[in-house]
Amino acid sequence: MQDLSSRKEIVILIFITVGIIFLIRLFYIQVIDDSYKLSAENNVLRYVTEYPARGLVYDRNGKVMVYNQPAYDLMVIPKHVKTLDTLDFCNLIDITKDEFLVKLKKAKRYSYYKPSIFQEQLNSETYAALQEKMYKFDGFLVYNRSLRKYPYNAAASLLGYINEVSGRIIEKDSYYSSGDYIGASGVEKSYEKELRGKKGVKVFMVDVFNRVKSSFREGAHDTLPEPGTNLKSTIDIELQQLGEKLMKNKRGSLVAIEPSTGEILAMVTSPTYDPNLLVGRVRSENYLKLQRDTLVPLFNRALMAQYPPGSIFKLVQALIALQEKAITPQTMFTCNKRLVNCHNHPYPLDxxxxxxxxxxxxxxMVFKRILNQGKSSNIFIDTEIGFAKWREHIGNFGLGQRLGVDILSEQRGNIPTIEYYDKIYGRRHWKFETVYSLGIGQGEILVVPLQMANLAAIFANRGYYITPHVIKKNNSDMDIHYTKIEEKYFNLVADAMAEVVMRGTARRAQVDSITVCGKTGTAENPHGEDHSVFIAFAPKYNPQIAVSVYVENSGFGGTWAAPIASLIIEKYLTRRLSNQAKLNRILEADFIHKTAEPN
Amino acid sequence: MRKGISLIDSIDWGIIVIYLVLVLMGWANIYAAVYSEEHQSIFDFSQSYGKQLIWILTAIVIAIAVLATDRQFFVAFGFPIYVLMMLALVAVLIFGKEIGGSKSWFVFGAFSFQPAEFAKFATCMAVAKYLSLLNIKISNLKTKLVCMTLIAIPLGLILLQGDAGSALVYLSFVFLMYREGLSGNFLLAGLFAIILFIVTLVLQDTTINLPFEIVVSGKSVLVTVLALISSLILIPFIKNRSNRGGFTMLRDVSVVVVITLILSVSFIYSVDYVFDEVLSDHQRSRINELLAIKSDPKGAGYNVNQSKIAIGSGGMFGKGYLQGTQTKFDFVPEQSTDFIFCTVGEEWGFLGSFVVISLFITFLIKIILMAERQRSAFSRIFGYGLASIIFFHVAVNIGMTIGLAPVIGIPLPFFSYGGSSLWGFTILLFVFIKLDAYRLDSFR
Structure with missing residues (x-):
């Protein structure tokens, strides 16, 4: 029998081997690899978030529309708060002791370990006074932030505002933590990702009193914040300012687009507000005020108000009828006021x-010809076929749908559907006579001012549009939408629109030396006086600008909307205003306090 | 006992000193692990260090009692004690209380007791007793089977309690059996099985891209490689075919290789089955975590990750006694029981780790050397059993705190908080010390 006692050596060898393996491993994780140490040092390290500068927004001519100014947020980490001289502290930042307790409680509710805002946007003096005594207040720290500043006091709804990020968003998006700011509306919201940049972090060593001692390993673990992208807007800030001035004391909107690019030159909603009101500590107070204002200044009428298009819709009807061969340019109808009311003018007309x-x-008559093209002997089926075709054309004009502008609050307007009428009257129980008011832009049709400006751009382009936008895009990102209507018909309509301004209903829209093409509209409004509507583009050939103007409850389109549009057109094309009397008349008109000159 | 030599003179004081050092170091670390400014008195019996102090004092009483007991008692009652403990293991399944997912505790008021800790001692005695009987040779199949049955019964019962960690401890008896003549191939086969197990799991979801757009699973590659290696082993023997002896060798080797191959392949395919069907979710995720197949540092990997952070942050010399930050703020769960080694690593650094591991290895070697000097086979085998059990505990416990072994909650002998485990190990050790004191008396 072999001597088994020698096996003790094998067993001992195994024991020693395992011991050595453990020691090597321990040597590695304890002495060589320092990643574990870094994790453990969380307790002595303070991670201070470095906020990047939010991106600026420039107008199309390189003028700054929004920039940043420094501000200081007082933050609190409840876990680190020790006994402190509350009275001294409260006096410094000018709050009462009760407020202090409420704020601290709120912070604790969010987190014991993560910093949350205690008092936002201290001014520089308070900050300076506080900074000296900061060592006395464990658990409090100051974050440098920046506030938005709007040098032109204009384009408030368009640019939007930023506010403190909500708990719901923090939960969904790990980028944000309590006290961060996020774009809440307008460009600030739709371009949040570009504007916000990337946060950085600075690591400091702190002593037992939570005072910063030094930067950790000379900043080896710091990351620099990446500033937000500066955006170039398509807006002409001076045109925007003029638009807001012209629309002052009126309810309504004004949108101007460069037809060849879809770039929005001005987007005015009125009444508006000073964007600087929604910045800093005064923001929430002012926001409440604006929200309660009966004139709803926070409502961006240019994108959200929905009106009937009125007579302007006739241009679209004419084009569809021509393309559908329902009429020819020479087709004449008499002005039969038994069909629908009209004003006095010569007839018959082509x-x-x-x-x-x-x-x-x-x-x-035109709309009747479009809907009833004789495709079926059944008048109901024939109407249905005609309506479907008509609606398809309307859709190609960008109506009844969101255009996809780069501001998120856009409304779609309304173009009624076959299903809509089927539901009301029953399937194939309605015909042209049921829906005839659509023919003159009344009835269920609703459009938003942006769509109307876009319509003007389609006429200017003689048949297509590019998705309107307020921030510059690469040419390759622009998508062109074609109507399926031949250019020759658009030329006919352009000729007629020039005539409207020269000798028709919009003579107030004339501008010296520029051929303006326009069309007035008077949108009936069940709540009061009609809305004055006007769309135009200019010059007639190679158009540079397309405009839509809505002035609520101001009556006939030619009276108010047309001259406002002409001033915008003149300013944009010539950079000056030649007709001072026209300008004064508009500036003095006040439809909110009812002091407008009728003529 | 031989006349003229007292017990005091004949017991091995060296091992007792190591024992006391380990127990006191353990206690100091338990104190550090739960230390807080509110509870500073070491006699605060509401805290685990206070209770552990009672366990230590009672353990010393037990140790003295064991030393005072007649050695014949342990030799004679090896089997009855074993039977009694097995009955206790069955009883705990019926009457026991479920704590932390395993039904392995008897609870009498404030005192709870875990029979599995004492079953190790009983099994160790029974195996030693059986193997030391005359005319017992481990090379006999029957001996092996009886021996394995003695081990398998407690293993199975503890497994039924849901305490997989304590059950696995019984596998450590392979060292004891190896010393008593079990073929070394069993150790190698075990090692081979562990390696195959790991490789199979790591390759589980891998695919390998071969030329000509052939994609094969990692497992089939493993099987192919195994087959290739086997045939390579065969080649040298084929050359020696002319030699008659070589031919017989060739036959033998072929048989071995083919059997190994078949076993390996079936093992590989059974690993998946065992892994997916037999293991519970948390066992699966712990293995996944260990092998870095799937990582989830806030879930299954949390303990190990925090434990590594605590140990790693200790550096060369540690943060100083009671200065550990990770351990103070309860980052590491089970700090005073299964993860007590973290406190050592964090507060005493690599130096402390080195001392503790060296102490344990010295302790184990000393037990082996003591076992070898026994004239009585029973004493020797018992000593090997003791060393095997402690080795397994130390290796797995420390291994899991540094990410080298799966987390299978077993205590660090003498260190971890807990009365049953301290008493169990103390009895095991002191019975052996008692046996050793009489090493010159008997040949059996």
Whole structure:
């Protein structure tokens, strides 16, 4: 039998081997690898978030529309708060002891370990006074932030505002932590990712009194914040300012687009507010005030208000009828006021004349021809076929749908559907006579001012549009939308629109030396006086600007909307205003306090 | 006892000193692990260090009692004690209380007692008793089977309690059996099985891209490699075919290789089955974590990750006694029981780790050397059993705190908080010290 006692050596060898393996491993994780130490040092290290500068926004000519100014947020980490001289502290930042307790409680509710805002946006003096005594207040620290500043006091709704990020968003998006700011509306919201940049972190060593001692390993673990991207807007800030001035004391909106690019030159909603009101400590107070204002200044009418298009819709009807061969340019109809009411003008008219004089019975007939093209002997089925075709064309004009502008609050307007009428009247129980008011832009049709400006751009481009936008895009990112209507018909409509301004309903829109093409509208409004509507583009050939103007409850389109549009057009094309009387008349008009001159 | 030599003279004081040092170091670290400014008195019996102090004092009483007991008692009652403990293991399954997912505790008021800790001692005695009987040779199949049955019964019962960690401890008896003549191939086979197990799991979801857009699973590659290695082993023997002896060798080797191959392949495919069907979720995730197959530092990997952070942050010399930050703020769960080694690593650094590990290895070697000097086979085998059990505990416990072994909650002998475990190890050790004191008296 072999001597088994020698096996003790094998067993001992195994024991020693395991011991050595453990020691090597321990030597590695305890002495060589320092990543574990870094994790453990969380307790002595203070991670201070470095906020990047939010991106600036420039207008199309390189003027700054939004920039940043420094501000100081007082933060608290409840876990680190020790007994402190509350009275001294409260006096320093000018709050009561009760407020102090409420704020601390709120911070604790969020987190014991993560910093949350205690008092936002201290001014520089308070900050300086506080900074000296900071060592007495364990658990409190100051973050350098920046506030938005708007040098032109304009384009408030368009640019939007930033506010403190909500708990719901913090939960969903790990980028944000309590006290961060996030774009809440307008460009600030839709371009949040570009504007916000990337946060950095600075690591400091702190002593037992939580005072910063030194930067940790000379900043080896720090990351620098990456500033937000500066954006170049398509807005012409001076044009925007003029637009806001012209629309002052009026309810309504003004949108101007460069037809060839879809770039929005101005987007005015009125009444508006000073964007600087929604910045800093005064923000929440002012926000409440604006929210309660009966004139709803926070409501961006240019994108969200929905109106009937009125007579302007006749242009679209004419184009669809021509393309559908329902009429020819020479088709004449008499002004039969038994069909639908009209004003006095010569008749019978052809397409050109009908636009110039905005004849209602003419478009009653046009719409009847579009809907009833004789495709079926059944009048109901025929109407349904015609309506479907009509609606398809309307869709190509960007109506009844969101255009996809780069501001998120856009409304879609309304173009009624076959299903809508089927539901009301029953399937195939309605015909042209049921829906005839659509023919002159009344009835269920609703459009938003941006869509109307876009319509003007389509006329200017003679048949297509590029998705309107407020921040510059690369040419490759622009998507062109074509209507399926031939250019020759658009030329006819452009001729008629020029005539409207020269000798028709919009003579107030004339601008010296520039051929303005326009069309007035008077949108009926069940709540009061009609809305004055006007769309235009100029010059007639190679158009540079397309405009839509809505002035609520101000009556006929030619009276107020047309001259406002002409001033915008003149300013944009010539950079000056030649007709001082026209300007004064507009500036003095006040439809909110009812002191407008009728003529 | 031989006349003229007192017990005091004949017991091995060296091992007792190591024992006392380990127990006191353990206690100091338990104190550090739960130390807080509110509870500073070492006699605060509401805290685990206060209770552990009672366990230590009672353990010393037990140790003295064991030394005072007649050695014949342990030799004679090896089997009855074993039977009694097995009955206790069955009873705990019926009457026991479930704590932390395993039904392994008897609870009498404030005092709870874990029979599995004492079953190790009983099994150790029974195996020693059986193997030391005359005419017992481990090379006999019957001996092996009886021996394995003695081990398998407590293993199975503890497994039924849901305490996989304590059950696995019984595998350590392979060292004891090896010393008593079990073929070394069993150790090698065990090692081979562990390696195959790991490789199979690591390759589980891997695919390997071969030329000509052939994609094969990692497992089939493993099988192919195994087959290739086996045939390579065979080649040298084929050359020696002319030699008649070589031919017989060739036959033998072929048989061994083919059997190994078949076993390996079936093992590989059974690993998946065992892994997916037999193991519980938390066992699976712990293995996944250990092998870095799937990582989840806030879930299954939390303990190990925090434990490594605590140990790693200790550096060369540690943060100083009671200065550990990770351990203070309860970052590491089970700090005073299964993860007590973290406190050592954090507060005493690599130096402390080195001292503790060296102490344990010295302790183990000393036990082996003591076992070898026994004339009585029973004493020797018992000594090996003691060393095997302690070795397994130390290796797995420290291994899991540094990410080298899966987390299978077993205590660090003498260190971890807990009365049953301290008493169990103390009885095991002191019975052996008692046996050793009489080493010159008997040949059996």
């Amino acid at each position: 397409v050109f004349g009908s636009i110039q004089h905005s004849c209602n019975p003419y478009y009653y």
